[in-house]
Amino acid sequence: MIKKDLFRPFTILLIISWLTIFVLIPNLGVMGISFLTRDEANFIDFTFTLNNYQRLASEIYLKVFLKTFSVALCVTTICLVISYPFVYIISHTIKNKSTKDFLLILVIIPFWTSSLIRTYAMMLVLRVNGLLNSFLLGVGVINEPIEMLYNWFAIIVGLVYSSLPFMILPLYTAFEKLDHNYINAAQDLGANKFNVLTKVIIPLTKSGIAAGCILVFLGTLGMFFIPELLGGSKEILIGNLIKNQFLVARDWPLGTAIATILTILVVVLMVVYARNTKDTNRYQVVV
């Protein structure tokens, strides 16, 4: 009896205290500091100011925001375009369950591997004397090695490479949940393959598409080491910006201001996503 009575307040207390100490307070701290000024010696001077946000509204920073969103959008789109047919093929055309499982594990292995390692591996492939160039030279498509590393091309490829499993897994879950009878019903009513895809499969896998897009988009927004490694520290995205403020420029208030904007964006996206999906399906994304 006693055990039961203690367990309930204990867990609730546990949950609330963890949430407060490690989530609420730090994030309030972030938001709070964004309204303070920078101090040479102690990082922050407790003087209220809107200066940080004003500075962010200037052209230079707006450009960075815009660049980052464009990159994130681009990466998300490419991932979706690559993944959707892939998942359709695996889920739809392969009947054997254990083959499917095996193929899925093959996708999961990269998902569990450190993205740092995978990014580094991509460097090996893209560099001037790397695999891709050697192959293209060997086949005769080009006469001189192309600069494929340390530019936007590399950054996008690297981000897509790192994010692909995050698009594939939610899509796969959505596809597996799709009742095959709907496809039969559509065929029974005269739909050809194209119609079945556009009128039945895509609408009914919408939740997977949305989940995948959010995961990839948000994941890309915060990236800093991938652009740094693959872009050669030349291109600045939001992630690099924040990192620089904290470790190089020591301008914490500015850094937290950027982070706050990012957080608000994340929350807004999540709210929009939640409002538009039915409760039961919403969170059954990956697990």
Next chain:
Amino acid sequence: MNRLARLYSILVYVFLYLPIVVLIVYSFNASKYGTAWQGITLDWYKKLISNSGLISSTKNSFLIATLSASIATLIGTLSALGLYRYKFRGAKLFVSVVYVLAISPDIIMGISLLILFNLVHMNLGFYTLLLAHITFNLPFVIIIVISRLRSFNRNLIDAAKDLGASEWVVFSKIILPLIMSSVISAWLLAFTLSLDDVVISFFVTGPNFEVLPLTLFSMTRLGIKSEINALCTMIFGVTLVLIFVSHFVFRRKV
């Protein structure tokens, strides 16, 4: 399956694996900067093993990973159970927050924790790193265990109670064994995430406590070297082992 479809899916797999395969292959390349192929060697692996800095980084990483995974799994499982059993105000909000945390960019968590530690004047080092890792692992543990609990057949609990089981028995003899595979899976995921984490560790660790991903990161910034290839290959090997263990323990759904 039609030929075009087969070709396409193979291409995707090639894209996913080619860089990794290249990495593994080049880790045996005798050329120092991994340029032209100069024969097979284990030199880089030998160098790694004798690099004491790397060894201590590795030990540190494993220590943090084990501790943070275990603590996070403990707290996370308890939290998930609490959320499942008890309806309290804000439970829904809590779950939403957990999901937001899980998908938020790591960098936000990194700097927010940095600020926290600064606020309480804590020195950056082992303890801050540990706390940070527990914090970012918790949402994943909670999500995995709660998903399993939600798909739980309540009839089993009712049947047990009908046969006279007390709350404690229901928990220990029915719920726990059935969620055990999810708990283990959550532990493995937390362990892996902790081993691989770069961004959060970047912000909250101090100069006295090096962890592997950060060592690797600073190495990679200096350019491509064959020792890095060997190191990456080894880490990848460990991950593979973890995945296979996870799959066979957790065979229901991967």
Next chain:
Amino acid sequence: MDQSQTSVIEQVPIIELRNINKSFNSEVILNNFNFTLDQNQFVTILGPSGSGKTTIIKLIAGFELIDEGEIILNGVRVNDLAPNKREVNTVFQNYSLFPHMSVYENIAFGLKMKKKDKAYIDNAVRDVLKIIKMEKFADRKPDQLSGGQQQRVAVARAIVNKPLILLLDEPLSALDEKLRKEMQTELKQMQKDLGITFILVTHDQEEALSISDTVIVVNNGNIEQIGSPSEIYENPVNSFVAGFVGELNVLDAVIKSKDSDYITLLLEDECLYKMPNKQNVKGNFEEKFEINDKVKLLLRPENLKLTPLRLDSHNASEAADNPQVLKGRLNEVRYRGALLDYLITLNNNKKIIATSFHNKTEGVADYAEGAEIIIEWIADKEVLTK
């Protein structure tokens, strides 16, 4: 006009299944399956689970391909035709209404696929909504409908396309008793009004008997019997059909003598029963019976006539002498509302059931439990089989 010269319009059978063989993973599902159906019929395929009945309609619809044989739809061979090209529509067991489309859009789907113009679609959909009495539900989504309503929409979605055949895969199994009976009547009426052939698959024999024009009884991938409901019920060709389609008493017997007019059986070691030899009549007697053959006499519970053996009445001695009746003891009377079941144990411990209407105007038969009973049956209602 000369009546005797009324020309008969040659009617092509709406569907023919010829020598169909179908296996899954080397397990034979359908074995040399054959049937032909005429137009404008309500047909039921009746059989237990695993009998292959669902496979048959999947083959007709095109969701499964036959291994061997031919399917001919309205004179056209359709073996290799994809489901979306066959002029056949299906009502699925779980309805499979598109969850992301409204009732209107679900029903309009097939017509859209056929590229009919907007006006046509609107008219057709509205018409069919009237038939199923759901005009007000046009904009609802499937998850806002009850089971019965979903079922109606599923039927509407299929018939609006005016298919040659409507296939129904156990469409009523998820509904409760009362709703099921209502839907059965509605489906029957719909079939009459539309003139489309309906092929309904079910394991519910009552359903099959009450609404079909033709019943096809299947078991283990074979057709056991095809006939009208009364043929199937009253003249089953074997004990499987007899037992599946209704309650049955199976009496063991041995043939003692036979001539061109009569066969004499020793029933349950007790009674010598002489019955007309119907060997020349089609139906029951496809098997040849010889003397000393062990056979079975099948009797429906409602065809049994019971009389209590009152030792003091005049029938006692009659009964004792009459070898044409069975004697037993009444174990239990079961009340079933409009019916009464009498559970009887024969002298050799075999258990049988008799059923009669619980008809208050005639007075309840005064049968006490434990009473001795004389059992007779209506001549001509028995079925003899091996």
